[in-house]
Amino acid sequence: MSEPLDPTDETLGRRLAAELPRHAAPARLRASIAEAMTPRPARTWWLAPALAAAATALVLVLFFVPLLPRIAPADPVQRLARAVVSEHTRALLWGSRQPEIAPAGWEWLSQESGISLPKMFAGDDRLTLIAAEPVYLDQRRGVALYYRDVDGHQVTYVVLPAPKGVRIAPNDSRRVRIADRWRPALLVDNGFSLWAWNQGELICFIVSDMVSATDLEQFKDYFVRLRTATEPRPAY
C-alpha cells in the first residue's frame, strides 16, 4: 500500500523553486525586443500623397503622350525631308508597292505622280533600279525611284513639287560642293542622310542610310550619277 499523498505538500514546491535551473534571457534577445518595441519616427506626412500624385501624373503623361501632336520641324525643307525619310523607311521595311518596272508604266507613273521623267537614271554597274511609284508626301503628289547598290544599301530618289517660296538658300550652311558643279544640301534626319536640291519648280531628295564618312563619299557619287542622268519636270 502506497503512503498517503499530502495535497499541501510544500516540500516539492520548494524543491522545484530551488533545484530547477533558471534560464536567463540572452542579451541579444533583450536588445532585439527593446528595438522592436521602440516606436519608429513617423514618416513625413506629405510623402505618401506626394508619391501618389507623382505616380498618377506619370501614368497620365504616359497615357496622353501618344495623343499629343508631333512637333514638326519649322524648316519646310526639313519637314519634307522627314516625310521622304518616312517613305524611304517604309519601302526599306516592306518594299515598294509597285515592284514591277515596265516601259509601258512610265506614262501611268507620270499621270499619277504629276512628275514626268523624260530622262531618268535606269541603273548601272553599282546601282540597280528596283521600283518606281507615285507617292503622296506632306500633302503633295510626287514620284519615288528605288535603287539598291552592290553593297545592299537602298537609295531612294524622290521628286516633289516644291511648296511656294521654299528653296534651299544659296548660302545655306548645309550645302556641299560636288564635282565643282552642284551644291546640294546634305541633311540628316532620323539616322538617314539626304541630298536635297531645287530643280526648277521641283524639290528633289536622295536618301540612304549611308552616314559614315566613307559612305558619304560613295553617296556623293550616287548623287552625281542620279543628278546627271535624271531630268524630272512637272507633268502639267
Add this chain to the structure above:
Amino acid sequence: MSDADFRRQSLEHLDALYNFAMYLTRKPAEAEDLVQETYLRAYRFSHRFEQGTHLRAWLFQILRNTFLTFYRLREREAPLAEDGVPDWDAPMFHEAPDDDPRVLEAHTDLERALRRLPEEFRTVLLLAEVEGLPLEEVAQVMACPVGTVKSRIFRAKERLRTLLRDYEGK
C-alpha cells in the same frame, strides 16, 4: 500607461518569461522566438491592457496562448502517417525527443520528471511554484477558475512525486 512605461515595465519580466518558455519548448532558439513573438503581440495590443491589473500575468498568458496556438498547430501538422493522412489519434502536443541535439539536456531527476508532465500540469507548477505567481494570477494565465488551479497543482505534484519515486527506484 505610456509606450515607454509599458516597454520598461514589460522588459522587467523578460527573464521570467524566457525561463518559462525554455521549460515549455526545451529549445533555446524556439524559446527566443516564442518570447519575441509574445512581446510583439503584447506591444501591438498594449492598449487592451487594463491599468491596475497584473502585467506579469498578462504577459505569461500571452506567452502560453502563443505557445498553444502556434506550437501546437505546428505539432499537429507534424505527425503524418506514411500515406500522408494526418494521424488524428496522435497527441496534439509532443515531447521533443531527448536525442535531438537542439534540446536542452535535463541534469536532474526533477527536470526529467517535470518534462514528462502534461503541459497543463507543468505550466501550473512552473507558474505557481517556480515563478511564485499567486493562484489568482495563475488562474488568469490558464483561463480557468482558481479551484481548477488548486486541483491541477495537487494532481501535478502527485504525478511528479510518482515519477520521482520511479527514478529513485531505478
